[in-house]
């Protein structure tokens with residue numbers, strides 16, 4: 203296991219590489235070229251520049267989150283081959299720069315959905331939260347307005363203003379897409395990119411849909427054990443793998459997280475580990491990473507990762523906003539640093555117990 207932190211680049215992130223370097227046990231960052239639109243080619247120069255910047259701080263790039271997949275690919279549109287070619291070129295350039303992990307998702311229109319970005323908890327911290335009744339009242343086209351006013355002046359991944367201007371168009375693109383079509387389009391995409399992934403040993407790690415069910419009538423497929431195993435089997439290559447995100451799969455309380463981890467042995471290339479606190483099946487909020495602050499048994503999650511021999515990058519996921527920090531909701535420094543320290547502590551204990 204390799205502890206990492208997500209970093210959006212010096213132009214976008216309130217957290218600096220120097221700060222990340224000082225979190226005990228964190229050696230790598232998960233980063234991206236944040237201003238690249240889905241479908242654009244990442245040049246080798248741009249990747250090299252990012253890599254140099256990270257390495258100058260004493261850290262290294264553990265992987266990319268994300269190289270976004272264009273909607274033409276997800277919907278199987280007439281231009282999909284062009285965008286797949288661009289994606290392949292980006293992977294090739296990443297491979298040449300010695301980067302071997304790419305996180306991506308196959309979620310239609312909205313990457314992730316929350317009803318609140320700043321829900322106040324009893325300790326005075328604020329967190330991202332989801333209430334199904336509130337979501338049911340929102341017109342999808344207005345979703346961006348409600349999210350954007352709470353971003354603390356940052357741009358949140360998947361909620362870029364350029365993208366949200368086209369939200370009506372996007373919904374139209376997905377009109378005829380159901381779960382089966384989405385599976386088919388994902389298979390088509392994976393089969394095309396596997397050769398380049400094999401050539402450069404790039405592990406693709408699909409991020410689950412968050413929350414793990416259909417929102418606004420859009421299809422969602424990366425939501426449970428059955429579907430993810432179907433996806434692994436339909437393109438049976440070790441480079442076709444997953445990002446195991448406990449907070450996303452965990453939104454569905456029927457998902458047994460440690461059991462899912464064990465069933466994905468050898469195919470989990472990246473892990474996001476965080477806790478959620480359920481107030482009801484229709485309402486959850488993001489908690490501190492500590493088991494007792496939320497609804498998950500974080501020890502069992504880390505133990506399952508240990509048991510399957512997981513050796514990829516892991517990162518604390520969203521954190522609470524604490525100590526008056528002003529940052530992108532979920533992506534402040536303080537609570538994620540506490541999360542990393544806690545997860546490192548669990549891991550050390552599990553490791554020593556098993557020796």
Ligand SMILES: [Mn+2]
Pocket residue numbers: 409447449450474519
């Ligand atoms: Mn995640």
